[in-house]
Amino acid sequence: xxxxxxxxxxxxxxxxxxxxxxGASGFTFSAAAIHWVRQASGKGLEWVxxxxxxxxxxxxxxxxxxxxxxxxxxxDSENTAYLQMNRxxxxxxxxxxxxxxxxxxxxxxxxxxxxxxxxxxx
Amino acid sequence: xxxxxxxxxxxxxxxxxxxxxxxxxxxxIRNDLGWYQQKPGKAPKRLIYAASSLQPGVPWRFSxxxxxxxxxxxxxxxxxxxxxxxxxxxxxxxxxxxxxxTKVEIK
Numbered sequence: 001x002x003x004x005x006x007x008x009x010x011x012x013x014x015x016x017x018x019x020x021x022x023g024a025s026g027f028t029f030s031a032a033a034i035h036w037v038r039q040a041s042g043k044g045l046e047w048v049x050x051x052x053x054x055x056x057x058x059x060x061x062x063x064x065x066x067x068x069x070x071x072x073x074x075x076d077s078e079n080t081a082y083l084q085m086n087r088x089x090x091x092x093x094x095x096x097x098x099x100x101x102x103x104x105x106x107x108x109x110x111x112x113x114x115x116x117x118x119x120x121x122x
Numbered sequence: 123x124x125x126x127x128x129x130x131x132x133x134x135x136x137x138x139x140x141x142x143x144x145x146x147x148x149x150x151i152r153n154d155l156g157w158y159q160q161k162p163g164k165a166p167k168r169l170i171y172a173a174s175s176l177q178p179g180v181p182w183r184f185s186x187x188x189x190x191x192x193x194x195x196x197x198x199x200x201x202x203x204x205x206x207x208x209x210x211x212x213x214x215x216x217x218x219x220x221x222x223x224t225k226v227e228i229k
Contacts, residue, residue: 035218044209044220044221044222044223045158045166045209045211045220045223046220047217047218047219047220050216050218061216061217063217064217097165097166106154106213107156107171107172107213108154108155108156108168108171108211108213108218109156109158109166109168109211110168110171110177112165112166112167113165114164114165115165
């Protein structure tokens with residue numbers, strides 16, 4: 001069964017950093033585009049960014065709210081993607097989901113992880 | 123950025139009712155749209171892709187239609203397990219954007 005599992009969430013002070021992981025199993029991770037999406041408590045969904053596969057040069061793209069502070073990377077040998085978050089702000093507090101779709105197909109997310117909670121507070 | 127305007131933001135319905143949710147895109151997005159269902163404390167689950175294609179394993183009572191700027195998700199006969207929040211998502215251009223969500227509640 002295909003699965004994504006996020007980890008690494010927690011409490012961090014404003015201005016701090018945190019690195020989330022997204023472990024994959026049950027599908028060909030190297031052929032997938034991986035996205036991060038977040039959801040503040042009681043709010044809607046916000047796309048954060050994407051990393052494509054090796055076939056697309058691991059290209060990344062970010063939402064304006066993440067650009068310059070967040071970095072998405074991946075290690076295909078470990079079937080894991082990462083979200084490095086720097087200079088965190090209170091408004092980054094949310095559940096962070098990783099999602100995937102086949103990178104060769106122009107479509108949207110066919111699988112989501114369960115999410116990991118990030119709380120930015122002093 | 124493409125804005126996705128979803129309506130209504132909430133609705134109350136009874137088991138067996140037909141329910142329709144609409145998403146309007148601020149510019150044409152062909153059929154680059156999906157619909158997702160989210161239950162409290164859970165990750166979203168895809169129901170529809172390419173505007174009208176049913177995700178394998180999703181009940182036939184769910185259907186999607188539309189192209190360009192106007193899209194609908196229809197539940198033909200609402201079941202107890204369908205009470206949830208529904209989101210549309212466009213993937214036509216970056217940044218990908220979601221509708222604001224529609225919470226379907228029990229009347």
